[in-house]
Amino acid sequence: MNLKGINLFTPGQIGPSTLKNRIAMSAMTRCRAGVNNIPQDMNVTYYSQRASAGLIVTEATQVSPQGIGYMGTPGIHTPDQAQGWKGVTDAVHEKGGIIFVQLFHCGRISHPLLQEKGELPVAPSAVKPEGEVYTPEGKLPFETPRALETEEVPEIVNQFRTAANFAKEAEFDGVEIHAANGYLPHQFLEDGTNQRTDHYGGTIENRARFLLEIVEAVTGVWEGNRVGIHLSPSNPFNSIHDSNPEDLYTYLTNELNRFNLAYLHTVEIDLSDPGSYEMANYNAALNHITYELRKIFIGPYITNGGYDLETGSAVLDAGDADIVSYGRHLLANPDLAERFAGKSPLNSPDPDTFYLGGEQGYIDYPFM
Ligand SMILES: Cc1cc2nc3c(=O)[nH]c(=O)nc-3n(C[C@H](O)[C@H](O)[C@H](O)COP(=O)(O)O)c2cc1C
Structure with missing residues (x-):
């Protein structure tokens, strides 16, 4: 694709939505x-503060009570949650912004203390993640999840369909299916976590199949060009791995092309490695797998991970992406687009308040 003349400040196009610039906000929990996991006033303020980004992708939003992996995260599976989100979408639209909701099921990255009735989290296979999880009783080791029965899998696909319907009620511009970062769809994709012997396991x-069934279900609710997909082929975050990611993601991306999707959004860095996750350690080069996916995927390509003004501009200039998404810079700089345009200094994000709750470190980052 020839992207000459494209830069972070030229309008972009995602399906029917024209973006005022090519600076997207990546999902951040x-x-x-x-x-009851209903978005509230401070969430409205937070997203509306960031509406000068061309595209906002909301934080991961669980499609069912079972899909919850973190305390205090919003859902999109009840009418009240949809109504709460409508407050957010109205405020963003009022400022000319475009907002997609990230549809999320945590799978095994949860804990019985976060689940209704204290049940075990579910997963493709009973493979325990390494590490610990925050629960109402403090940080605890993960437990071995329960492997889903074959006949339960369509019910989870249905959770995504129902959530997609609620997302329409909430008047989002589209939805992003979260198939990255080690959560349930990703757990089905990769053979480190999927050891099933039924038709959801084994071959690529x-x-x-599970992810493609979700895509099929969600594109039955939304036009394909309002459905984005989030992948992280080289990100071992949440102890996930695959023996042959090149073939897996090549196959998957070719299949995704059947749906005329809004975009493919990939994470280029290792989110589990604090070294490569440092703000200072920017990496403009697409990694080798996603570089191939960019070439295969028909439709807009959003790249993410460690970009700043300079490297984000460079990746667009090279034609290696259509849009650049920013996480931490947009967290800390509600007016990031204006700051980039003026080459102005940036606020630094404060990791201590990322998941703290409350307004501090959330809606009090200063504008220029
Ligand atoms: C506080 C925080 C929460 C995050 N939550 C999510 C999430 O809900 N969904 C997701 O796909 N990625 C999540 N991420 C990852 C970011 O979307 C992004 O991939 C990562 O921060 C790298 O981009 P950056 O270098 O521009 O920050 C989160 C990152 C941070 C810092």
Whole structure:
């Protein structure tokens, strides 16, 4: 694709939505939803503050009570949650912004203390993640999840369909299916976590089936060009790995092309490695797998991970992406687009308040 003349400040196009610039906000969990996981006033303020980004992708939003992996995260599976989100979408639209909701099911990255009735989290296979999880009783080791029965899998696909319907009610511009960062769709894709012997496990085709069924279900609710997909082929975050990611993601991306999707959004860095996750350690080069996916995917390509003004501009200039998404810079700089345009200094994000709850470190980052 020839992208000459494209830069961060030229308008972009995602399906029917024209973006005022090519600076997107990547999804960021902030653990500040209200009672019953309903978005509340400070969430409205937070997103509306960031509406000068061309595209906002909301924080991961669970498609069912079972999909919850973190305390205080919003859902999109009840009418009240949809109504809460409508407050957010109205405020963003009022400022000319475009907002997609990230549809999320945590799978095994949860804990019985976060689940209704204290049940075990579910997963493709009973493979325990390494590490610990925040629960109402403090940080605890992960437990071995329960492997889903074959006949339960369509019910989870259905959770995504129902959530997609609620997202329409909430008047989002589209939805992003979260198939990255080690959560349930990703757990089905990769053979480190998927050891099933039914038609959802084994071959690449079988492991991709769950995600493709979700895409099919969600594009039955939304036009394909309002459905984005989030992948992280080289990100071992949440102890996930695959023996042959090149073939897996090549197959998957070719299949995704059937749906005329809004965009493919990839994470280029290792989110589990604090070294490569440092703000200072920017990496403009697409990694070798996603570089191939960019070439295969028909439609807009959003790249993410460690970009700043300079490297984000460079990746667009090279034609290696259509849009650049920013996480931490947009967290800390509600007016990031204006700051980039003026080459102005940036606020630094404060990791101590990322998941703290409350307004501090959430809606009090100063504008220029
Ligand atoms: C506080 C925080 C929460 C995050 N939550 C999510 C999430 O809910 N969904 C997701 O796909 N990625 C999540 N991420 C990853 C970011 O979307 C992004 O991939 C990462 O921060 C790298 O981009 P950056 O270098 O521009 O910050 C989160 C990152 C941070 C810092």
